[in-house]
Amino acid sequence: MIIIxxxxxxxxxLKSSAFKAEQIEMIDKMDRYQETYSFMNRQHFQFTLQIRYATIQAARDLLASKAKFTTFERAHCNERFWHLTxxxxxxxxxxxxxxxxxxDIFQNGVEYGFECATAMVIIFYKAVLDSINNAQFNRIYQGIYLRDWQSDNDLPIYTRRGNDYLPGDCLYFDNPQFN
Structure with a gap:
């Protein structure tokens, strides 16, 4: 159910020809699920669709960047931009x-290695960056520290259990082969 x-x-x-296929899927799922999706106004609704689509695109772009998944002990970064702790x-x-x-993470991915939770936070930051202008992003996120699920207070990450999901959500699956 969608409330605006x-x-x-x-x-x-709500559907528009201006929306991408993934955004149409988001609308269809919001409309179909029992969960209530509430928005202050249409602009809030459209921004939500935009940031979710940007999250999907950031995940694709991170894959294309050739950044590597590794452990915290073997993490590495471009030291021109980041201090490795x-x-x-x-x-x-x-x-x-x-x-x-x-x-830089997306442009010079070969210089980076991080574990999967950090990758998700990087994707979320990139989605926000691609949804607002650089000046706003630079003002809001001055003290970025990328590690695990740590993020700026202005980038809240909410978790919940459930079987319904929307494109742009981060999902974890039980994997009995990995603890």
Missing amino acids: GNREVNGNE EQGGFKLKQGINPADAIN
């Missing part, structure tokens, strides 16, 4: 624009 500004809206009313995290260097540092 205290009014239930049929998903078919003893814990295997990446701390933004003083005087570096956060937007430039995040974009």
Whole structure:
């Protein structure tokens, strides 16, 4: 069920030819699931679709970047932008624009190695960066520290259990072969 500004809206009313296939899928699933998806107004709804699509695209772009998955102990980064901490995290260097540092991961992925939770946070930052302008991103995310699920207070990450999901969600699956 989709609620926009205290009014239930049929998903078919919201679809537009301007939306990507993944965004149409998001609308269809929101409309079909028992979960209530509430938005303040149409702009909030459209921004949500945009950021979810940007998350999908950032995941594709990270794969194309050739960055590697590794352990915290073997993490590595472009030291022009990041300080590699003893814990295997990446701390933004003083005087570096956060937007430039995040974009570098995607442009020079071969210089990077991190574990999967850090990869998800990187994807979320990139999705936000691609959904707002660089100046806003640089102002909001000045002290980026990439490690595990740590993120800026202005990049809240919510978790929940369930069987319904939307494109752009981060999903974990039980894998009995891996603890």
